[in-house]
Amino acid sequence: MTCEPRVRVLPGSTAVGERVTLGHGSGGRMSADLIREVFLTAFGNDCLNRLDDSARLDPPPGRLAFSTDTFVVDPIFFPGGDIGDLAVNGTVNDLAMSGAVPRWLSAGFIIEEGFPLADLERICASMGRAAGEAGVEIVTGDTKVVGRGGCDRIFINTAGIGVIAAGFDSGPEFIREGDRVVVSGPIGSHGMAVMMARGRMSFTSEIKSDTAALSGLVAELIAAGGNDIRAMRDATRGGVGSVLGEFAAACGRGIILFPDAMPVADEVAAACDLLGIDPLFVANEGRMVFVTAPAAAEAFVAVCRGHRHGAGAAVIGEVVSAYPGRLLRRTPFGSLQLITCPTGELLPRIC
Amino acid sequence: MTCEPRVRVLPGSTAVGERVTLGHGSGGRMSADLIREVFLTAFGNDCLNRLDDSARLDPPPGRLAFSTDTFVVDPIFFPGGDIGDLAVNGTVNDLAMSGAVPRWLSAGFIIEEGFPLADLERICASMGRAAGEAGVEIVTGDTKVVGRGGCDRIFINTAGIGVIAAGFDSGPEFIREGDRVVVSGPIGSHGMAVMMARGRMSFTSEIKSDTAALSGLVAELIAAGGNDIRAMRDATRGGVGSVLGEFAAACGRGIILFPDAMPVADEVAAACDLLGIDPLFVANEGRMVFVTAPAAAEAFVAVCRGHRHGAGAAVIGEVVSAYPGRLLRRTPFGSLQLITCPTGELLPRIC
Numbered sequence: 001m002t003c004e005p006r007v008r009v010l011p012g013s014t015a016v017g018e019r020v021t022l023g024h025g026s027g028g029r030m031s032a033d034l035i036r037e038v039f040l041t042a043f044g045n046d047c048l049n050r051l052d053d054s055a056r057l058d059p060p061p062g063r064l065a066f067s068t069d070t071f072v073v074d075p076i077f078f079p080g081g082d083i084g085d086l087a088v089n090g091t092v093n094d095l096a097m098s099g100a101v102p103r104w105l106s107a108g109f110i111i112e113e114g115f116p117l118a119d120l121e122r123i124c125a126s127m128g129r130a131a132g133e134a135g136v137e138i139v140t141g142d143t144k145v146v147g148r149g150g151c152d153r154i155f156i157n158t159a160g161i162g163v164i165a166a167g168f169d170s171g172p173e174f175i176r177e178g179d180r181v182v183v184s185g186p187i188g189s190h191g192m193a194v195m196m197a198r199g200r201m202s203f204t205s206e207i208k209s210d211t212a213a214l215s216g217l218v219a220e221l222i223a224a225g226g227n228d229i230r231a232m233r234d235a236t237r238g239g240v241g242s243v244l245g246e247f248a249a250a251c252g253r254g255i256i257l258f259p260d261a262m263p264v265a266d267e268v269a270a271a272c273d274l275l276g277i278d279p280l281f282v283a284n285e286g287r288m289v290f291v292t293a294p295a296a297a298e299a300f301v302a303v304c305r306g307h308r309h310g311a312g313a314a315v316i317g318e319v320v321s322a323y324p325g326r327l328l329r330r331t332p333f334g335s336l337q338l339i340t341c342p343t344g345e346l347l348p349r350i351c
Numbered sequence: 352m353t354c355e356p357r358v359r360v361l362p363g364s365t366a367v368g369e370r371v372t373l374g375h376g377s378g379g380r381m382s383a384d385l386i387r388e389v390f391l392t393a394f395g396n397d398c399l400n401r402l403d404d405s406a407r408l409d410p411p412p413g414r415l416a417f418s419t420d421t422f423v424v425d426p427i428f429f430p431g432g433d434i435g436d437l438a439v440n441g442t443v444n445d446l447a448m449s450g451a452v453p454r455w456l457s458a459g460f461i462i463e464e465g466f467p468l469a470d471l472e473r474i475c476a477s478m479g480r481a482a483g484e485a486g487v488e489i490v491t492g493d494t495k496v497v498g499r500g501g502c503d504r505i506f507i508n509t510a511g512i513g514v515i516a517a518g519f520d521s522g523p524e525f526i527r528e529g530d531r532v533v534v535s536g537p538i539g540s541h542g543m544a545v546m547m548a549r550g551r552m553s554f555t556s557e558i559k560s561d562t563a564a565l566s567g568l569v570a571e572l573i574a575a576g577g578n579d580i581r582a583m584r585d586a587t588r589g590g591v592g593s594v595l596g597e598f599a600a601a602c603g604r605g606i607i608l609f610p611d612a613m614p615v616a617d618e619v620a621a622a623c624d625l626l627g628i629d630p631l632f633v634a635n636e637g638r639m640v641f642v643t644a645p646a647a648a649e650a651f652v653a654v655c656r657g658h659r660h661g662a663g664a665a666v667i668g669e670v671v672s673a674y675p676g677r678l679l680r681r682t683p684f685g686s687l688q689l690i691t692c693p694t695g696e697l698l699p700r701i702c
Contacts (some may be wrong), residue, residue: 025586026699027587027593028593050447052449053585055416055417057414057416057517065406065408066404066405066406067491068457072497094404107419108419108421109541123419140418140419141419144422146423146699147700149503151503152500152502153463155495155506157504233404238378238379242379269647341379341380346377348373348498
């Protein structure tokens with residue numbers, strides 16, 4: 001084309017400038033510069049580098065999982081992660097929960113005019129690292145820039161495709177009486193880390209988000225005994241409590257949590273206590289809850305504990321035929337307490 | 352779960368209320384109500400209705416196309432369409448341009464708190480209609496609600512998967528000297544319709560967006576002679592001019608536009624003339640430009656003209672070995688004029 005770059009590249013600078021402008025979303029030369037210098041640098045691969053309208057994939061025969069998630073987390077940088085790794089891990093985890101091996105991601109950016117390029121580069125580097133760790137490639141993308149005030153800094157959508165393990169099937173409809181409920185690690189860290197990072201608390205803490213890709217752990221669990229896994233879910237918005245409430249409703253059975261079995265980090269428990277929040281309903285981004293055949297539960301816990309994203313896993317409850325559709329907690333005194341989910345929004349823009 | 356709906360449904364109202372609230376993005380019961388009453392009503396299908404973390408797909412063996420696009424168009428309703436059909440058609444067209452039959456879409460919504468439910472229903476109905484016309488299913492989705500001022504009303508991301516026709520391959524690297532350039536219909540309508548709808552012009556017009564799914568037309572073109580299609584692209588942001596500039600650069604040849612061959616509707620030409628804009632660089636959302644073997648060009652034009660989204664198709668130019676990487680226009684006087692793409696952003700938030 002006749003439009004050679006006319007921007008002089010200064011030492012220590014780039015052709016794209018220091019801030020995102022409307023021109024970077026024009027689909028023209030400035031967009032091409034942004035794509036090449038920021039996105040391809042951070043997470044380029046043979047497929048993405050072609051910059052075609054569509055990525056061309058060659059999946060193995062069989063079923064695929066397809067999922068999407070949009071990330072609007074505030075703040076965009078928080079202890080333990082940022083909107084970039086969250087956007088990769090979130091969709092990777094949705095795919096993994098279907099028993100799929102995540103393979104390909106799309107990334108759609110909405111960026112506010114004036115957003116610092118250095119922050120975009122940091123976010124994209126984080127996406128590249130997270131994709132590498134999860135074994136997925138970002139193969140297609142899109143960038144829109146909206147004027148100042150048109151959005152709050154940056155939003156990222158990812159959609160993903162995974163290859164479902166042959167013969168694997170799961171879902172709450174497979175849950176049976178006597179089954180055990182396992183959580184893969186201490187809960188509530190992501191939600192409390194984001195809440196603390198907003199800086200509106202009268203106290204501070206060192207809580208870090210648990211954001212992580214669970215696909216590796218899921219692959220190990222399926223290899224260890226996929227037939228004994230009834231249902232899996234990553235416990236994001238709404239926390240472990242919402243997932244178990246949905247499982248109970250969907251399988252028409254009751255779920256009873258064991259007394260003092262739920263793993264919660266001390267600082268998360270302390271912060272929740274101060275704020276009067278039940279960690280059961282606090283968001284996670286690297287924790288999964290799954291229901292297993294009773295005899296297999298402890299073996300699955302051992303698999304989790306052998307994985308770096310499964311330290312602290314525990315059996316937290318059991319499935320009963322009484323109390324259909326209800327989630328309950330057995331108190332240390334042996335009585336049963338009905339758990340009701342919060343009706344309002346605990347904390348918006350958690351992911 | 353213990354959280355039965357506590358909202359009383361009034362006649363003529365719905366359980367979700369009249370405006371989108373932060374609770375609708377919580378992932379909890381209000382989100383479930385919104386999904387059921389708005390999204391499933393508008394575009395539900397067996398796969399989406401399961402509301403799993405991921406859709407499970409069973410594609411035929413072979414290559415797939417995967418693409419994504421985010422829509423931030425302003426205004427969200429404009430003559431001829433709205434952000435909903437635009438979001439479906441945009442990704443459908445990206446897939447079709449790879450020679451793929453679009454099959455499955457994801458939809459990711461970012462909605463501003465307070466957005467009218469009636470507008471969301473209208474947008475979703477439009478998505479449902481567009482998906483039906485394009486023969487695709489929306490199989491997975493996500494909804495985020497941000498506080499007032501956090502985004503400008505509503506943004507929609509779609510990602511899509513299509514099945515690539517066996518044996519079909521295209522791309523600018525296949526373009527040869529002597530090839531012809533075809534456009535599928537009059538250009539510039541979408542961009543000018545959006546510009547008019549912003550209401551900042553001193554004149555009015557009846558220009559309607561060309562938003563349409565091109566997958567049906569592409570299937571007919573491939574059936575008529577896929578081997579003679581060198582490269583296809585939907586001419587969205589940047590218009591036909593940007594696509595041809597990129598084609599010229601990518602194939603290392605020159606592209607010369609014929610004098611007076613470009614189809615432009617009278618009212619679009621008049622509006623462009625008043626504003627001093629070249630319709631060649633105005634966005635389209637239902638127009639494609641493609642390069643064909645010379646002998647097949649007129650037959651492809653005939654195929655287009657027989658399709659409801661291809662009326663007004665025309666051969667608009669040819670590929671030459673001279674002027675590598677350049678786009679030129681032959682004037683009615685026979686001289687050649689170099690076409691340079693505009694460096695700035697013609698009109699942000701066009702799609």
